Amino acid sequence: MTTKNKHMILGVVLGNNFGDNPATWRMPNVDPNSFTSIDATVKQVQTAERGGMDFVFLPDRLFMHGNLAFSPPMFNIDPIITLSAVAQATERIGLIGTASTSFTEPYLLARQLKALDIISHGRAGWNAVPSYEPEAFANFGKVLPPREKKYERLHEVIHVVQALWGSWGYEAGQPNQSGMFANPAHIQPVNLQGKHVGARGPLPVPPSEQVQPVIMMPVSSGYGIQAAGMYANLVIGMPSHIEQNRAIRHTVREAAVQAGRDPEEIKFIVFAPFTGFTAEQVADHLQELFEAEAADGFVMNFDDFHTEIEEFVHYVIPILRKRGLFSSGYNGKTLRDHLGVPPQYGVDPRVATSSTGATS
Numbered sequence: 001m002t003t004k005n006k007h008m009i010l011g012v013v014l015g016n017n018f019g020d021n022p023a024t025w026r027m028p029n030v031d032p033n034s035f036t037s038i039d040a041t042v043k044q045v046q047t048a049e050r051g052g053m054d055f056v057f058l059p060d061r062l063f064m065h066g067n068l069a070f071s072p073p074m075f076n077i078d079p080i081i082t083l084s085a086v087a088q089a090t091e092r093i094g095l096i097g098t099a100s101t102s103f104t105e106p107y108l109l110a111r112q113l114k115a116l117d118i119i120s121h122g123r124a125g126w127n128a129v130p131s132y133e134p135e136a137f138a139n140f141g142k143v144l145p146p147r148e149k150k151y152e153r154l155h156e157v158i159h160v161v162q163a164l165w166g167s168w169g170y171e172a173g174q175p176n177q178s179g180m181f182a183n184p185a186h187i188q189p190v191n192l193q194g195k196h197v198g199a200r201g202p203l204p205v206p207p208s209e210q211v212q213p214v215i216m217m218p219v220s221s222g223y224g225i226q227a228a229g230m231y232a233n234l235v236i237g238m239p240s241h242i243e244q245n246r247a248i249r250h251t252v253r254e255a256a257v258q259a260g261r262d263p264e265e266i267k268f269i270v271f272a273p274f275t276g277f278t279a280e281q282v283a284d285h286l287q288e289l290f291e292a293e294a295a296d297g298f299v300m301n302f303d304d305f306h307t308e309i310e311e312f313v314h315y316v317i318p319i320l321r322k323r324g325l326f327s328s329g330y331n332g333k334t335l336r337d338h339l340g341v342p343p344q345y346g347v348d349p350r351v352a353t354s355s356t357g358a359t360s
Helices: 038-050 079-087 106-119 134-138 147-165 222-231 242-258 279-291 305-322 335-339
Strands: 009-013 055-058 094-100 124-129 214-218 234-237 267-273 297-301
Touching (some): 009 267, 009 305, 038 055, 038 079, 038 305, 055 124, 055 335, 079 094, 079 106, 094 214, 094 335, 106 124, 124 147, 214 222, 214 335, 222 242, 234 242, 242 279, 267 279, 279 297, 279 305
Parallel strands (some): 009 055, 009 297, 055 094, 124 214, 214 234, 267 297
16 A cells, blocks of 8 residues: 655665765775675664664666775675675665666566565665666677667666566465475466567566565656656655755656556655754754655765764654654565555556567
């Protein structure tokens, strides 16, 4: 069941284990060798979970990004693999990782993301984005295609991935030691083929505890907003003025309606800064945006992951809870529970398949 959030959604964006400030690795309290430390990542996520934050988000770029003489790359280890390790050390916090729709075949994407959802007991989310940098395409031996071609492929990839997620039907049942392990009549190929990608299926993975992963997408121009309206549970945008954020949120919700969906099924969240403000100022800022219906929630940016996540949890979250703006604890076990978005298994039948380009 879709619910209108009474409380704001709160997540944290991580990256290279240091922070958004490129000079954080030089700080005396920071281990400069933690760049690839999964233990450091786990500690940061556990801190966010201790504060009841709804999810952690790992962005990604598929090429070396940054000047190594002055700072580490902003993105390092593969997000899905990283979150699979984090899943074993956490219990409730949602785990959203980025995976480009521009390169990986949908069968592999569906398999990896469903595996994360199973491992985490229904806490997985997929930030589904087309790559846009020539350097990323060069790493796959490709040339940057026109924007419309990237979104043609995105539609096909998401459609095939969702179909594969639903290819092991609920009706297949549970293993019966005196009968069948699963009813093969309800585990069927999807047989989809588009201009760019396709898959036969089925995927040999049953439904997860939240049914299938949540999909997050960034705010973009027309192509991106249309796609978000069709597929996204979460849409993420950059910070702006209240009126502009409210307008973007309205546009995203209208895109959901145009796709035949309930606008309450799609939550608009924005990045929010922490550094340079008092706890009261941060809480005031988040409250102002939330109560103005300019955002359903926020993804917190921290210059120093080592100290500022803890400070946010210790100082800001209690203020938000006292004001009735943030939940006092996890009300469910899955990422869908945290976000207040409904279950979906397989392709959404309300979304026209003619818009995806993938046909059976």
